[in-house]
Amino acid sequence: xxxxxxxxxxxxxxxxxxxxxxxxxxxxxxxxxxxxxxxxxxxxxxxxxxxxxxxxxxxxxxxxxxxxxxxxxxxxxxxxxxxxxxxxxxxxxxxxxxxxxxxxxxx
Amino acid sequence: xxxxxxxxxxxxxxxxxxxxxxxxxxxxxxxxxxxxxxxxxxxxxxxxxxxxxxxxxxxxxxxxxxxxxxxxxxxxxxxxxxxxxxxxxxxxxxxxxxxxxxxxxxxxxxxxxxxxxxxxxxxxxxxxxxxxxxxxxxxxxxxxxxxxxxxxxxxxxxxxxxxxxxxxxxxxxxxxxxxxxxxxxxxxxxxxxxxxxxxxxxxxxxxxxxxxxxxxxxxxxxxxxxxxxxxxxxxxxxxxxxxxxxxxxxxxxxxxxxxxxxxxxxxxxxx
Numbered sequence: 001x002x003x004x005x006x007x008x009x010x011x012x013x014x015x016x017x018x019x020x021x022x023x024x025x026x027x028x029x030x031x032x033x034x035x036x037x038x039x040x041x042x043x044x045x046x047x048x049x050x051x052x053x054x055x056x057x058x059x060x061x062x063x064x065x066x067x068x069x070x071x072x073x074x075x076x077x078x079x080x081x082x083x084x085x086x087x088x089x090x091x092x093x094x095x096x097x098x099x100x101x102x103x104x105x106x107x
Numbered sequence: 108x109x110x111x112x113x114x115x116x117x118x119x120x121x122x123x124x125x126x127x128x129x130x131x132x133x134x135x136x137x138x139x140x141x142x143x144x145x146x147x148x149x150x151x152x153x154x155x156x157x158x159x160x161x162x163x164x165x166x167x168x169x170x171x172x173x174x175x176x177x178x179x180x181x182x183x184x185x186x187x188x189x190x191x192x193x194x195x196x197x198x199x200x201x202x203x204x205x206x207x208x209x210x211x212x213x214x215x216x217x218x219x220x221x222x223x224x225x226x227x228x229x230x231x232x233x234x235x236x237x238x239x240x241x242x243x244x245x246x247x248x249x250x251x252x253x254x255x256x257x258x259x260x261x262x263x264x265x266x267x268x269x270x271x272x273x274x275x276x277x278x279x280x281x282x283x284x285x286x287x288x289x290x291x292x293x294x295x296x297x298x299x300x301x302x303x304x305x306x307x308x309x310x311x312x313x314x315x316x317x318x319x320x321x322x323x324x325x326x327x328x329x330x331x332x333x334x335x336x337x338x339x340x341x342x343x344x345x346x347x348x349x350x351x352x353x354x355x356x357x358x359x360x361x362x363x364x365x366x367x368x369x370x371x372x373x374x375x376x377x378x
Contacts, residue, residue: 016327023160027197034198037164038174057176065161 113242117258119229132331133349145195146238158329171208282313314348
């Protein structure tokens, strides 16, 4: 075995140990709630759907397990023309606020 | 339209996952689009051998159940364009995989890739049968050791009776990959020879993978051996196997480690 080979071997076993420690820590923590990511995605999408019509296919979910934390990434394609829906919602809300203000004044 | 391979063995620990990763990567290194699929529900490990364990979001069962679409569940390899992984679920039991659901996902995969390589769980139960059911070609992984050869024989029986191809009355194409082969011990008569295994199992030989420290090194760092060190003996053997699967005529030689200049120098000094 060459000198380089010796270094490679030591390196690869250290990498193996670090990778295992990291992934097992995550798996032990996740064992009670395996569907957490699905639940988070559904709830976040439900909130967004209040304002924008999102196609479920146009949602990219990524997860990166790091030391001590996981990073959840949501890449959501917002179609053009959704502002109508948002505008309509805002208009209703404004009207409600206005109506409330009106009744207050009247009282 | 993809060709679907199943990597199977009956016995555990003979190198199915290593072979799936190495063959998948070798096919992708040849410029084709490949998806490796982990069927080992509850004990997934292909993600770890491929180095994608930190990025798993959805798995095969999520796609079968409709919790996620196939493209959302596929993990793209960061090193090799065209290589993708569909991981197995770590937690739920294998009864969650329905026959219809798996058939639908396999159809989708077929339409999307040039090659689909399914990593079978060990054993001969439902999980292993589900992994082989939709295959066009079976890769039987065997060690030159009595229990492995016997279990491979049982698996060959299942491939000829329990697969969709067998049910249609067609013959399943089967190939043998002999792993952890040590020519020195075989020559000394301390290990089953290639000819012995081939005679007993009577299926054609696809590759002989020599016993090598490079296999463990590659799995340590989470990289298919054909990608981690393409010049090492097992990587060249897997690369040749991939070429044969594509229909190329590659002569069968047992790859040996190429000694570097330093190796030769040290060997000579020591001798």
